[in-house]
Amino acid sequence: MVFKATPGVYAPQDDTWLLTEALLQENITADTSVLDVGTGSGALALAAAERGAAQVTAVDVSPLAVGATWLRACLRGLRVRVRHGDLLTPVADRTFDLIVANPPYVPVAGRRGHGVAWRGRGVAWRGGTDGRALIDRICADAPPLLRPGGVLLLVHSALCGAERTVEQLTRTGLRAAVADRRIVPFGPVLREQAPWLEARGLIAPGERKEELVVIRAERQA
Template sequence: KNVARLLAHDSVHGSARLSRSGQGPTGSQGDEAGRPAPVDLRRRATERDPAGGGALRLLDLATGSGCIALAIARQRPDVRIVAVDQSAAALAWARLNLHATAVEIRRGDLFAPVAGERFDCICCNPPYVEEGAILPSDVRGYEPAAALFAGADGLAALRRVVAEAPAHLLPGGWLVMEIGAGQGRAVTRLARPLFATVAIHRDYSGHERIFVGRQPP
């Protein structure tokens, strides 16, 4: 509902419980697990210029209920968006949320549905919680484990995205990705050999939260 109000939209289906893809409005402190609203992710993704001019082409990985793709589509209807998730249940919500937009929805594991394609920008809100971490009941009770946990160090999905994204970015393209608090150094170390520039941005609570990497022009 917070995302729905932010977008002046009557309802964002699945947002009440799919907190990975539908948390609070700009300026919120995030949930008890330390996960902020994805609004900063959306903002940093859409402030990028197309690498080759014309309409910006954007890939939303791990789209979940489609809230980030919806926010971008409403803010920037000129952006051509492909939204991907491997969960059929999540994509059922995404189709409800995105039915009035031009967003193209595909099902599959990370980059598999966009093999051979390149984008000006890739945004991603992947799972990044360490296996065995204690989470609040309102997260643990409603989020599927695959949407939260990513190996012993929480970096399994982040490693894959960082490693595979360059092959799907146009020259000068951007990867904009949410990370866990305290993961900035590890993600930077993974990304530095693969990107021309890398940066970590903090959320409204001061925690490391958004990774931005750019490909060479």
């Protein structure tokens, strides 16, 4: 799947493709309802629709991302419901068989709350001082929206603590584990943040690779 970059919209990167691989390993059928949280370019939502999911819903806080995803779905002749809003808020009254999420998770310095930039370019990647400002919200809000047998797939950097994510999801009653890992070179955002990450002891001096993890959490049928 080829995507041209849309100005102001998070372009698919290694985390997107790693999560796409995990999505395509799930049993997606003509009865499957899929939610893509923080859809960005729409890559995951479109992959689910192309796989034959019965219903695909994509949500993003960025109006530009909403428009880009809607347009790409139309051009490909795919049925994707696109909603504008904050994480799972627009779909809090619905349930799904599969939820996929690639939230902002880059640890950054900041003064507001966890340091999340709620506006501007940084909204696509800033995850607060520990990278977990949005991850923690998804861990709390996504499980109630899973149908029996439903699955949550969540990708983020190991810098944010994969074990913590697994523990949080397990406490909600899901069966959670790291499903995939991949070490990749720093992208431009992490390279920019590297001096601050080194100063906080989150990475070793000169370290310029990160481990991405996909967490898979399933509600018992």
